[in-house]
Amino acid sequence: MVLKFFTKVFGSNNDRILKSLQPLIDQINSFEPQMQALSDDEMAGKTYEFKGRLEHGETLEDLLPEAFALVREASVRTLDMRHFDVQLIGGIALHRGTIAEMKTGEGKTLMSTLPAYLNALSGKGVHIVTVNDYLAKRDSEWMAKLYNFLGLSVGVVLHDITDQERKTAYGSDITYGTNNEFGFDYLRDNMKFESESLAQGFLNFAIVDEVDSILIDEARTPLIISGPAEKSTHFYTQVNAVMPAFKKETDYTLDEESKSVSLTEEGIAKGEKLLQIDNLYDPSNIEILHHLNQALKAHTLFKKDTDYIVKNNQVVIVDEFTGRLMTGRRYSEGLHQALEAKENVKIENENQTLASITFQNYFRMYDKLSGMTGTAETEAPEFKKIYDLDVLVIPTHKPMVRKDFPDLIYKTQKEKYDAAITEIIQLHKKGQPVLVGTISIDVSEDLSNKLKKKGVRHNVLNAKHHKAEAEIVANAGQKGAVTISTNMAGRGTDIKLGEGVKELGGLHILGTSRHESRRIDNQLRGRSGRQGDPGSSRFYLSLEDDLLRIFGGDRIHAVMDKLGIEEGEHIEHTFISKAIENAQSKVEGHNFEIRKHLLEYDDVMNQQREVIYRQRRQALEETDLKSVVLEMIEDKAYDLVDEFSQDKTPIKEWNLEGLRTAVKSLFGFDPDLETAVQRNDSPEQLSENLYETAREMYNKKMALIGDEQARQLERFIILQTVDTRWKEHLLSMDHLKEGIGLRGYAQQDPLRIYKKEGFEMFQGLMDRIKEEVVDILFKIQISTPSQVDEMKKNEQEDLTFSHSDGSSVKQPVKRSSQKIKRNDPCPCGSGKKYKKCCMS
Numbered sequence: 001m002v003l004k005f006f007t008k009v010f011g012s013n014n015d016r017i018l019k020s021l022q023p024l025i026d027q028i029n030s031f032e033p034q035m036q037a038l039s040d041d042e043m044a045g046k047t048y049e050f051k052g053r054l055e056h057g058e059t060l061e062d063l064l065p066e067a068f069a070l071v072r073e074a075s076v077r078t079l080d081m082r083h084f085d086v087q088l089i090g091g092i093a094l095h096r097g098t099i100a101e102m103k104t105g106e107g108k109t110l111m112s113t114l115p116a117y118l119n120a121l122s123g124k125g126v127h128i129v130t131v132n133d134y135l136a137k138r139d140s141e142w143m144a145k146l147y148n149f150l151g152l153s154v155g156v157v158l159h160d161i162t163d164q165e166r167k168t169a170y171g172s173d174i175t176y177g178t179n180n181e182f183g184f185d186y187l188r189d190n191m192k193f194e195s196e197s198l199a200q201g202f203l204n205f206a207i208v209d210e211v212d213s214i215l216i217d218e219a220r221t222p223l224i225i226s227g228p229a230e231k232s233t234h235f236y237t238q239v240n241a242v243m244p245a246f247k248k249e250t251d252y253t254l255d256e257e258s259k260s261v262s263l264t265e266e267g268i269a270k271g272e273k274l275l276q277i278d279n280l281y282d283p284s285n286i287e288i289l290h291h292l293n294q295a296l297k298a299h300t301l302f303k304k305d306t307d308y309i310v311k312n313n314q315v316v317i318v319d320e321f322t323g324r325l326m327t328g329r330r331y332s333e334g335l336h337q338a339l340e341a342k343e344n345v346k347i348e349n350e351n352q353t354l355a356s357i358t359f360q361n362y363f364r365m366y367d368k369l370s371g372m373t374g375t376a377e378t379e380a381p382e383f384k385k386i387y388d389l390d391v392l393v394i395p396t397h398k399p400m401v402r403k404d405f406p407d408l409i410y411k412t413q414k415e416k417y418d419a420a421i422t423e424i425i426q427l428h429k430k431g432q433p434v435l436v437g438t439i440s441i442d443v444s445e446d447l448s449n450k451l452k453k454k455g456v457r458h459n460v461l462n463a464k465h466h467k468a469e470a471e472i473v474a475n476a477g478q479k480g481a482v483t484i485s486t487n488m489a490g491r492g493t494d495i496k497l498g499e500g501v502k503e504l505g506g507l508h509i510l511g512t513s514r515h516e517s518r519r520i521d522n523q524l525r526g527r528s529g530r531q532g533d534p535g536s537s538r539f540y541l542s543l544e545d546d547l548l549r550i551f552g553g554d555r556i557h558a559v560m561d562k563l564g565i566e567e568g569e570h571i572e573h574t575f576i577s578k579a580i581e582n583a584q585s586k587v588e589g590h591n592f593e594i595r596k597h598l599l600e601y602d603d604v605m606n607q608q609r610e611v612i613y614r615q616r617r618q619a620l621e622e623t624d625l626k627s628v629v630l631e632m633i634e635d636k637a638y639d640l641v642d643e644f645s646q647d648k649t650p651i652k653e654w655n656l657e658g659l660r661t662a663v664k665s666l667f668g669f670d671p672d673l674e675t676a677v678q679r680n681d682s683p684e685q686l687s688e689n690l691y692e693t694a695r696e697m698y699n700k701k702m703a704l705i706g707d708e709q710a711r712q713l714e715r716f717i718i719l720q721t722v723d724t725r726w727k728e729h730l731l732s733m734d735h736l737k738e739g740i741g742l743r744g745y746a747q748q749d750p751l752r753i754y755k756k757e758g759f760e761m762f763q764g765l766m767d768r769i770k771e772e773v774v775d776i777l778f779k780i781q782i783s784t785p786s787q788v789d790e791m792k793k794n795e796q797e798d799l800t801f802s803h804s805d806g807s808s809v810k811q812p813v814k815r816s817s818q819k820i821k822r823n824d825p826c827p828c829g830s831g832k833k834y835k836k837c838c839m840s
Contacts, residue, residue, distance in 0.1 A: 014393050018089065024065065025088050031069035040077070040149070046070050047151040050121050060118055064095065067118045070150070075110065078145040084397045087111040093392045094370040095119065099211055099383055101376045102394045104523075105494050105530025108372045109139050112207050113146055115370070120152055120173040124204035127366075128176045131210045132324075133158050134470070139209075140176035147174055157181045167199045179214045182206075183223040183362045187355040190613045191225070193719055195620040203366045211371025212519055215359060215387060216379050219595050222358045222602060224332065226351035227727075233337060233347040239291045240341035242274040243299050254300055256550045261300050263293070291334065298338035305442040308339060313346060315339045318441065333738075353730045354723075357609065358602040360386055360595075374526045375519040382592055386599065402506070402529025405538040407514075407577060408570040409548075415568050416542040420512055421450055423538075424482060428456055432504040433481040435495070437511045437524040438462075444484050447512070451482065458482035476527075477507050495527050506534035514539060514547050514580055516587040547583055601737060604755050608762045612726050616719060625714045626702075629777065630695060632770045636666060637691035639767075645683040652677045666771070667694045668778050698777065714777070721772045729765045733758060 035043070050063050068091060072083045083091070087107055090100040091114030102108050112128060120126045130136045140156040147154050155169030157177030166185065169175050185200045192198060208214050246252055251267030254260075263271065271292050272280050280289045302308060308317050309325070315336060317326040330336040330348070340347045363369055369387060376383065376391050383389040410416040420436070427434050438444040444462045451458050459472045461483060476483040478498035495507055507528040515521050521539070528535030541548060565571055619625060644659040645651075656673050663671045671693070676686050702710035736757060740750040 017392055018395065021089055021092055024092060025085055027065040028068045028072075028088055029085075031066055032073065035069045035073035038073070043070060043074060043077075044149065044151045047121070051123070054121060060095070060122065063121065064092070064118060067121070068092075068114050071114050071117045071146070074146050074149050075113065078149045079110070079142075081107075081110055083107075083110060083114065086395050086397050088114065089392075090372065090394045091115050093394070094207055094372065097368045097370050097389070099371040099373070099376050099389050099391045100394050101391055102372060102374060103396050103400065103530070104374045104526035105533075106394070106396055108209065108374075109143070112209070112372065113143055115205075116174050116207060117147065117150065117152065119205045119368075120147075122204070123173075124202045124367075125170070125172070126174045126204065127182060127206045128174065129179050129182060129206055129208040129214060130176065131213055132178060135209070136176045136178055157185065163197065163199070167197075170199050170201050179208070179218065179359060180223065183357060183359060184225065186362060186365075187223065187225050187357060190616055191355060191723065192620070193716065198620070205368045206363060206366045206370070208363070208369070208371035210373050211383075212373045212376050212379055215363060215371065216382060216519075216595070217517075219359045219386075220591065220598060221332075222356045222598070223362070224353055225355040226353050233349060235288060235291045236295070236334070236337045236341040236347050239275070239288070239295045240298075240338065242271070243295055243342075245270065245274060246296065246299075248300075252296055252300070256546070259301055261293075261296050263296070291338070294334045294338040295341070297335060298342045302335075302339060303440075304343070305445075306440040309441065310343050310345060315343055315345060352727070353734060354727050356730070357606075358598060360599045361602055361606045363387065375522040378518050378522075378588070382595070386595070396532070398532025400529055401532060402525070402535040402537065404525060405536060407539045407541055407580065409576050410540070410542045410570050411544075411565065411567070413542045413544045415570075416540045416545075417447065417450070417512070418568070419570065420510060420540045421447070421454065423510065424451065425454060425456060427508055428480060428482055430504060431479045431500070432506075432508055433477050433479065433498070433501060434483070434508045434510055435476050435524075435527055436482070436484045437509065438484065438486055439513045439515055441486060443512060444486055447484050451484075456482055458484055461485040477501060479504070494530060496530075497533055502534055505536060508535065509537035511537070511539035513545050514541060514584065516547060516584060516591070518581070518584050518588070521584075541580070547587075548580070550583075600751055601754060604758050605733060608729075608758070608765075611762075611766075612722060616722055619715055619718045619722070624711055625718060626711065628718070629714050629773070630698070632774050633667075633694050633698060634691045635770060636774050637694060638687040640666065641683050641687040641690065645686075651681055651686065663690060666775055666778065667697065669693060669697060694778075701778075713780075717776050717780075718773055721769055721776065725765055725769050725772065729761065732761055736761070 038046070046066075050067060053063065054060070068083075068088060072088075076082050084107070086102075087110060090102055090108070090111040093100040094112065095115035095118055100108075100111070102111065116126045116128060128139070130139060136156050137158060140154055144154040152173040153171075155172030155175045157166060157169045157175060159178075159181060161169070169177070170185075182200075186203075189198050189200050246267060248254060250264065251270055252261055252263050255262075268280055272278065275288060275292075277285055277288060279285065280292070304310065306318070307320070308315050310316070311325075317329050317331065318324070319326050330351075331339070332351075334350060337347050337350065364387060369389065371389065377393060380391040383391060408416075408419065410419060424434055424436065436444075436447065438447065441462045444460055448458065448460045459476075459482070461469060461472050462485065472483060473495060475481060477495045479501055481498075497506060501507070509525055509528045511521065511524055525537045528537060543549065618628070622628075640659065640662050643662070644654050644656075646654060656677070660671060660673060663669070667690075671690055676689065679685075681689070702713075705713070736754060740754045
């Protein structure tokens with residue numbers, strides 16, 4: 001059947017897996033006549049039948065053949081689309097927690113309905129993750145016809161919906177949304193003050209569309225929710241003013257390969273002179289040094305109209321992988337402010353991290369994860385190592401006939417662009433549509449200007465001209481169409497060929513540069529040759545392109561000189577192609593190291609985050625937290641005695657006055673230490689007596705406001721204290737990470753030191769939370785219930801949601817665990833007992 005076209009193309013292991021699925025495909029197909037015979041109502045009734053069979057012990061795997069056959073027939077009736085056998089293969093791969101690599105135009109969106117329906121039968125929800133709101137909305141509305149027909153509900157999580165709409169969307173059987181919204185909603189839920197306002201629910205099964213973009217490209221920086229920090233912005237202006245005086249090689253060295261810049265000894269001296277500072281590396285000047293380094297990055301590594309644009313007097317980031325504007329997002333650690341100073345626009349205040357998580361750690365929380373894309377095989381080792389995801393290459397429904405021509409390499413960029421324009425004009429006259437891929441906004445606009453002068457009508461699709469994206473991409477396959485695009489090129493929107501275009505050779509892809517990642521190049525090529533359509537592709541390169549210049553351009557230049565290549569002539573050579581591929585592999589390896597490094601550090605934070613969020617969930621979901629508070633009081637009674645007791649020393653020889661003062665300060669009563677001395681109490685006896693007295697006092701105090709209000713107060717104090725101290729801890733961990741690299745100079749492993757010191761800081765955090773909760777509850781003056789509500793209202797803050805070194809969309813945020821005993825192992829993994837570690 002479908003597999004007969006594919007023998008050894010995809011490698012033996014991939015081939016074996018595909019062959020092993022053929023009996024299951026045959027089984028699904030055998031149910032087709034049975035499903036076709038059902039009425040519409042009977043088809044919807046199958047959903048209830050399947051749910052009942054699950055309750056009686058059958059598994060999703062048992063139901064798969066019938067369920068897939070049901071979805072295929074429902075698709076025919078509602079969408080007039082029938083799943084191909086290759087889409088069934090992809091659906092099985094997704095259901096089994098695998099990445100399905102499927103060529104552009106093969107119907108990934110329709111394929112996802114198969115595992116989404118099957119897994120939604122469990123009642124735990126399915127999340128379908130897309131790269132932008134447009135696709136989330138489009139796909140949810142499109143596929144809702146099918147799901148609703150079968151009795152399932154569909155929701156969509158968009159950036160600008162209300163809290164109630166968000167909660168309703170997550171309550172649906174199948175929920176569409178972007179990776180950012182899913183991640184931020186997880187963080188939002190862990191900042192809320194009422195269990196009724198929690199939105200997201202189970203992290204059961206996620207299908208990630210364009211999985212390479214979301215889990216690889218966007219995984220280099222974490223999602224961050226931040227609030228305003230009280231810092232002056234004058235340093236940015238002051239430091240920016242001296243930047244023109246700094247000269248490359250003399251005052252700083254620039255490593256384009258690793259994208260880093262460093263001050264030389266001369267640069268340090270110049271900085272000290274211009275900023276009138278004796279020693280930049282004095283601890284008191286560390287903030288100015290940080291500003292100087294960030295300003296240097298802004299002026300040397302970040303290019304206007306490539307990495308960012310200035311729009312409406314604001315610096316707006318351009319996504320390097322998609323070419324889209326990342327409106328509202330901000331670079332972190334003061335870099336965005338340095339760019340604002342460089343471009344002479346208003347400098348916004350810095351933000352302080354309140355909550356953060358990497359995409360790696362967020363998506364690894366799902367019980368089952370899968371993904372689909374047209375380009376994943378090149379990153380298969382990373383998917384396996386980070387996410388434990390295998391990649392299965394799915395055959396195309398029809399053979400791929402696109403012609404991928406060898407690269408043409410020129411000496412200079414001028415020669416390259418002249419040659420590219422000549423080919424565009426020739427193809428345009430012939431009537432063959434052309435999609436021109438560029439790596440930056442300024443290149444796309446420069447090409448556009450040159451084509452205008454030549455009288456060639458065309459469309460430009462980049463971050464500055466993106467409103468008609470879907471329409472431009474949809475028309476890019478019409479006869480004579482010329483479309484110039486950055487990497488955004490409409491991922492998720494098929495380019496369909498117009499009448500007569502197939503006879504002209506289909507859509508031609510003309511790349512004007514190679515991207516650092518082979519996947520991005522493959523994505524551009526993948527816009528052509530969909531579902532067996534004809535098409536072609538070619539890349540035009542020059543030795544002045546960043547990729548070739550940084551990674552081995554001199555060697556290629558020498559080859560061209562030896563061959564006597566004249567101006568305007570190009571070269572095609574296997575050595576050149578191999579050198580380019582090696583350069584891309586080197587960059588991909590470097591970027592993988594960045595992502596792995598980020599994950600290694602976030603894994604440390606993730607252990608701590610899980611403990612804190614588990615505590616918050618306990619505080620939100622348990623109706624009575626009195627036992628938790630009494631346990632904290634007991635712990636503090638024991639801690640105080642431990643602090644002043646001495647092993648095998650009689651109680652009368654302790655620092656009793658110090659103990660008395662500490663007990664008074666925390667609990668507000670004078671302990672009967674004289675009696676304890678007379679009885680020669682053991683530390684355990686004295687601790688227990690202190691606890692009993694403190695507990696009695698606490699019960700009397702809470703009785704004054706009644707049981708219900710007391711429980712409400714306890715919940716609020718615990719949540720407020722956890723959030724306040726966690727925020728401070730995040731800042732401390734940020735500072736620790738910023739300086740940890742310097743430990744390498746002392747022959748220390750920075751990551752090991754970060755783990756050790758971070759753990760010690762976390763132990764201190766847990767102790768401070770416990771002590772502060774007890775301290776507040778014993779000292780608080782009892783107010784009316786309305787005052788307690790007002791305190792909660794004041795907790796609403798203007799927050800910033802950021803990703804890709806930072807999204808700054810400001811929004812107000814309205815904010816399960818088992819009981820762990822004192823002598824149980826601590827859940828943080830330290831190996832210590834809970835009472836000696838992270839006890840709450």
